[in-house]
Amino acid sequence: QVTLKESGPVLVKPTETLTLTCTVSGFSLSNARMGVSWIRQPPGKALEWLAHIFSNDEKSYSTSLKSRLTISKDTSKSQVVLTMTNMDPVDTATYYCARMGGWKHFDYWGQGTLVTVSS
Amino acid sequence: QSVLTQPPSVSGAPGQRVTISCTGSSSNIGAGYDVHWYQQLPGTAPKLLIYGNSNRPSGVPDRFSGSKSGTSASLAITGLQAEDEADYYCQSYDSSLGYVFGTGTKVTVL
Numbered sequence: 052q053v054t055l056k057e058s059g060p061v062l063v064k065p066t067e068t069l070t071l072t073c074t075v076s077g078f079s080l081s082n083a084r085m086g087v088s089w090i091r092q093p094p095g096k097a098l099e100w101l102a103h104i105f106s107n108d109e110k111s112y113s114t115s116l117k118s119r120l121t122i123s124k125d126t127s128k129s130q131v132v133l134t135m136t137n138m139d140p141v142d143t144a145t146y147y148c149a150r151m152g153g154w155k156h157f158d159y160w161g162q163g164t165l166v167t168v169s170s
Numbered sequence: 171q172s173v174l175t176q177p178p179s180v181s182g183a184p185g186q187r188v189t190i191s192c193t194g195s196s197s198n199i200g201a202g203y204d205v206h207w208y209q210q211l212p213g214t215a216p217k218l219l220i221y222g223n224s225n226r227p228s229g230v231p232d233r234f235s236g237s238k239s240g241t242s243a244s245l246a247i248t249g250l251q252a253e254d255e256a257d258y259y260c261q262s263y264d265s266s267l268g269y270v271f272g273t274g275t276k277v278t279v280l
Contacts, residue, residue: 090271098208103268113268147216154206155204157208163215
């Protein structure tokens with residue numbers, strides 16, 4: 052059974068760095084051919100793709116947020132980590148991690164974690 | 171910010187057929203990249219509904235179907251049911267931007 056679960060702070064202050072962890076089970080990050088992405092959704096708004104990491108450790112980032120994002124993985128811990136620097140209130144959103152399938156679609160999603168940016 | 175445009179809302183009576191369009195450009199759908207669709211029930215994570223333009227994952231009713239043509243794609247729901255009331259998003263790949271989602275469509279069952 053494939054599952055993904057996000058964890059991290061519920062509240063961060065403006066200018067702080069956010070670190071989120073996605074813990075996966077039911078598949079290995081070393082042979083999840085298409086990898087894992089982070090996706091966010093501000094309250095009442097659309098989904099926005101942030102970053103992706105493949106099994107070979109290749110990474111790709113949203114062009115608009117690339118300077119603030121870093122994605123990494125620890126295969127032994129079955130974890131994918133996203134850091135986002137210089138947080139702002141507009142970054143308030145539910146953050147999801149999702150596994151990518153062979154058609155470049157997201158076949159399994161975590162439940163999401165709401166992060167609020169406020170002083 | 172979304173490069174894939176969807177109508178904000180569509181509605182229909184139970185049993186009716188509704189369609190949701192997803193309009194892209196030559197750098198995403200028109201470039202041949204596949205389109206996928208997700209259903210998001212209130213307060214829950216998105217769920218894969220259609221992948222590879224027209225394929226349904228196991229467990230998704232055949233009332234849901236997808237198609238793609240040119241720079242656009244469509245999701246059709248036939249025999250609309252109350253449980254289909256949700257937000258729907260298309261997703262593809264853009265050669266400049268990476269993975270992209272649509273603006274989202276709220277389906278209301280009258």
